[in-house]
Amino acid sequence: MNPLLQARGLMRRFGGVVALDGLDLDVAANEILGLIGPNGSGKTTFFNVVTGIYGADAGTVTFGGADITRAPSRAVYKAGIARTFQRSRLSLPLSIFDNIMIGNHQHLNQGLWFNLMRRKAFKREFEENYAAARALVEVFEPAMADRLFEPVAGLPMIDRRRIEICRALISAPKLLLLDEPSAGMTHEETAELMDDILLVRERNKNLTIIIVEHEMGVIERITDRCVVLNFGRKIADGPYREVAADPQVQEAYLGVA
Amino acid sequence: MTDSNSKMPAGMAPGLIALGLATAYLVALLGAEKQAVIISLLVLGIGAVVGAAWLGLFDRVSRSFADHEDALGGSAIVAALALAAYFHEDHFVLLLVVTVLLTSVATLGLNVQFGYAGVLNFAGASFFGVGAYTSAVLNAYTSVPHLIVLPIGGVIAALIGSMLLLPVLRTRGHYAAVVTIAFALLFKTFLEVNDVLGGPQGMQVKGMNILGWSFNDNIEAGGITISFYMGYFLLSLALLIAAFVLVRRLERSWIGLNLDALRLDETAASCFGLDITRWKITAFLIGNFLIGIAGALFGMVGGFVGPNNYTFADSLILVSILLLGGIGNPWGLVVATFIVVVVPEKLQTIQEYRFLLYALMVIGVLLFRPEGLLPRPVRRYFPRWRP
Structure with a gap:
């Protein structure tokens, strides 16, 4: 089956900083994908490039088969992608x-x-x-x-x-991008919010979600699959338990020398 | 914006009482001749307003207006008519009231641009002047019916304003404001060197004439003489009512929501499908259209237009009315226009210090009531509607 959202070789630089470094990413329809990685690994930049806030320096993003790499924000929304922001x-x-x-x-x-x-x-x-x-x-x-x-x-x-x-x-979007929904909230509040999101998804089976989150409990509980970014590249991809056990991931998070 | 969202509709009485007191006060102020009387009345007025604000009476009045807007709006029209009837012989007072009405129309236009869409326009008076020059030229050289000249004045102001759109849309915030300031200065210079438009001497404007009824003749009816300004008064009042209803409906629609959304956060708005450019242009053109119509009629009222009538300083006065009245609240704008136009006219002793007075008023408001005299309430699409 074709993925709903597909990124290929996505590049984005800010001056000398490479925020996205040839990122490849597939999101299947109806899945909940966790996007994790240390601060500055390019998660929010990815959202901003997909939603047309930043342009991509190279690479493509397709959504439902259509190329949206250079689409302005409002066209991305019309195609069926809605988002929240890290800072409200x-x-x-x-x-x-x-x-x-x-x-x-x-x-x-x-x-x-x-x-x-x-x-x-x-x-x-x-x-x-x-x-x-x-x-x-x-x-x-x-x-x-x-x-x-x-x-x-x-x-x-x-x-x-x-x-x-x-x-x-x-607006009943096909794809929902959640950028750190737990920021500024307690554990209990976050759990409650996630339950509510899952409830909405129960009613609307066609909703695909990508969630950026630092709260690993949330990621473990609600995601079907996780993608780990580090320095703008994908370093692991799989169910939470697998990626959490990955030595490369542990190194990225803990900075093992 | 304040919260005026109580479950129970407020009573109509506070609004009616406030309206009655304001009308009586205006009659007294407009009719007063002696400077001492005028000064005492002004001191009394300021004291009453500060006292009422301190006692929280203002909130009750504004809630009453929010819930009974149609009825109280109708009463305000009746009050305006009664005021005009009382001063039916007095050229000076009627001209002053006409000035207030037409300036209110212009500030309503500015409010759509700045108050809703956040597009600063420091060339408001210039576009007002565009309207006035339009009626000067059309009335002198063509036989276009004068009532049609008014919307043409609006359209021309919108068209000339669209020259500014490109630079305004490519810049943000203060920079866009600077573009409009540049336009205001260029406009004056352009008029001064343009002989077709009368150069520095300006042009005469023929008065309004509808189907043979010349607005510039006094009306004799059954032994009473009615000032020729009465026709202009009625027309200006009709224009203000139309502009008011238009701006109100605009605010209470999805378009008003679009404008608020793009003013408050362009990035978030465009992430939800808003075409920022389209709505900024819409707001700018609607605003200029209103300013232009008001200017076209004001040109006929005054009978004369010149480059010095519509300067950058006058644009600043329009913006200060907006700040004073409460950005986004049409009622506040009308009240503020009364204050800004009437007070210096009546208070001859301070004429030269007019701008000092405006500056003090604006600073005072920004310090003590940053949202203006009558802050804008949260949007109710249908004020009487309850879920």
């Missing part, structure tokens, strides 16, 4: 609902005439989207579902993470 990037003054709707851009009617003049039709679309957003938020935190019109600014980190994940999920 919500629009703090906006409401929870607004933030989630930013993620549903491609399903909202963006016509000027529709938005300004056809207010009845707009209201129907608004109500449908409110129901969808509410149903999604209820999976993560039922208490938050009644407060969708409150600003995000006052919320604790775990709620912000939940909203970010809802924003990425609302």
Whole structure:
């Protein structure tokens, strides 16, 4: 079977630093892939290159058979890839609902005439989207579902993470990129969040996930397969137990002399 | 943005009371002649506002306005009409009110650009001038109906503004602002050396004339004389209402959401499919269109346009209105426009220190109320809608 996402010989340099060094990576449809490696090994750079925030210096990325290497961010999103960010990037003054709707851009009617003049039709679309957003938020935190019109600014980190994940999920993407969802949260909160993500995936079997994470408990529990990066290259690939036992991986993490 | 999202709709009374008090105060202030009276009224006004803010009355008023916008908006229109009826003979007061109304339209346009899309425009007055020059030229050389001249003024302002789009889109933040400042300075120089447009002397603008009804004649009706500014007042009020409704609907739509999203985080917005360029252009053109229409009508009101009417300093005043009123809140902008336009006109003693006053007001607001007099509330797509 063809992989859903395929990277071949992906290169990205920042001045003299080689962030991605000829990376080859395959992601099968419906799998949960853990992307791990020490700080600076190129995990987030990989996400940024895939989503078009950085261009690739060489190599290709294909998604569902189509080349997306040079595609701008918005085309990558339209193709069905949604992401979260390592440092939460919500629009703090906006409401929870607004933030989630930013993620549903491609399903909202963006016509000027529709938005300004056809207010009845707009209201129907608004109500449908409110129901969808509410149903999604209820999976993560039922208490938050009644407060969708409150600003995000006052919320604790775990709620912000939940909203970010809802924003990425609302458009029903094929591939979800999670960049360190546990950052800034306790073990218990992270576990809870992961359960919720798995619950959403139960309902939507077609969702493929790549997760970057330092919390190895999370990786062990939810991933089908792990890819370990070091200095922008793949150094191991396999189920968590196998890669964790790999001497090369241990050396990369512990810096054995 | 503050949270005005309580489960229970607020009552209409606080809004109505505030509106009534504001109207009465305005009538007193506009009608006052003696400087001593005006100064005491201003001191009283500032005291009342500070006191009300301290007692938390402002929040109740703004919640009331948020939940009963249509009814209170209608009342505001009635109040404006009553004010105009009271001053029906007074050219000076009506001209002042017309200036406020049209400046409000222009700041609403600026609000779409800066308040929503985050595109700074320090050439607001220049585009206002483009509208005014459009009506000067069209009324002098063509027989285009004057009501049609107004939207043409808006379109021309948008077209000339689109010359700025390329440099503005290629730069960010402060750099884009510098581009617009350069435009404001170039625009004035261009007018001064352009003989077709009257050079430094400027041009006369023929007054509004709709189907033979000349706006520049006083109206005699049953023994009472009504100032010729009344026609302009009604037209300006209609324009402000239309602009207000347009900007409100824009904010309460997916487009308003797009503009907020790209202002707050361009990278995240483009990761969710937003075409940053498209929406920045949309906001800039809509804003300039509003500014241009207001300018076109204001040209006819004043009867004259010149390069010195629409300078960089005037653009700064428009931006300071935005900061003062509360970026993104149309109600705040109208209130702030009243303050910025009326106070120096009435307070003749400080005319020369006008800019000092503006500077102090802006600094004061930024220090003590950084979100403006009336901060923008969280977006409610349909204020009366409850899940």
